[in-house]
Amino acid sequence: MASPGVEKPNIRQVAQLAGVSHMTVSRVLNDHPNIRESTRRRVEEAIEELGYRPSLTARALATQRSHRIGVLVESATTFGPTSTLYAVESAARASGYEVSSVFLQAGAKITPQEAVDHLVALGVDALCVVAPRSSSIADLRRIAVGVPVLVVKPDKDPTFLTVTVDQRAGTALAVDHLVALGHRDILHLAGPLDWLDARSRERAFHARAKSWGIRERPVVVGDWTADFAYEFARGIRELPEYTAVFVANDDMAVGLVHGLHERGFSVPDDLSVVGFDDIPLARHVIPPLTTVRQNFDALGVSIVEVLRAAIEEREIPDVTRISAEIVTRASSARPRKTA
Structure with missing residues (x-):
């Protein structure tokens, strides 16, 4: 060496x-x-x-490609988009590609058009979009990009390539886990429903609950933050009829457990709680959190595989839906006895 x-x-x-x-x-x-x-x-x-x-420069001259992937990331302070970006960067490096990224935040001066223009000006061979809101995808449809575009979203798209962790299957795993424990009255604490993943999990929850004959309850719509779920739990005055809560992400699940504890309720003796993501903190809270793990490493590898195939004009590999898995810890148990 x-x-x-x-x-x-x-x-x-x-x-x-x-x-x-x-x-x-x-x-x-x-x-x-x-x-x-x-x-x-x-x-x-x-x-x-x-x-x-x-040399990337020499390779670019030889192949007429820059070996660079552009990544447009919205809401990069949240766990899912940030983890996706890191995974794409790692997989791209392993494949001999560099990554250039641009972040879109609420209230930021840069527009989606300007962000795309910036990445295209860098000579990227393809664009990966981690924009979880439906409005962002609508904005993207109005932009002529000129290179292959992949969007990380839960449903296939007629305009873009797509890769995703299977949100519906992951939600089904959470519901099935609670049903197997004996729960038949489950509340869903959803993420903001203009987020594609939150909407997919919410719809999947209703579909799976209906298939099990579980009582239909209106969802509680949160904002992904632990503070929201904490305040929601603090507003619970007496033990509710439902015996479990499926929470759309781990941050809210952690806030929920904290708020329930302060109200004098025990998790999982009074209420079982299941989250989604498997953030690093999930195994260290008290009680350690049962959750659905998203395999971001596999997601990043698949994104790069699909983009490379598109760049090289090869057949697109069938790796567009990544499996999730349930991680069982101490925040879920058999339901308390109800009247």
């Missing part, structure tokens, strides 16, 4: 060590399909031994 102060290895040195031409090394670096597996392996071993890192 190259050391500080030593001249960086070049593509011809890789070719010499691997016993191939420099054009063959170039084809391996650019994932050319017509390369023998044994040849590809020799080249990759030579690259690793020499510590060779291809």
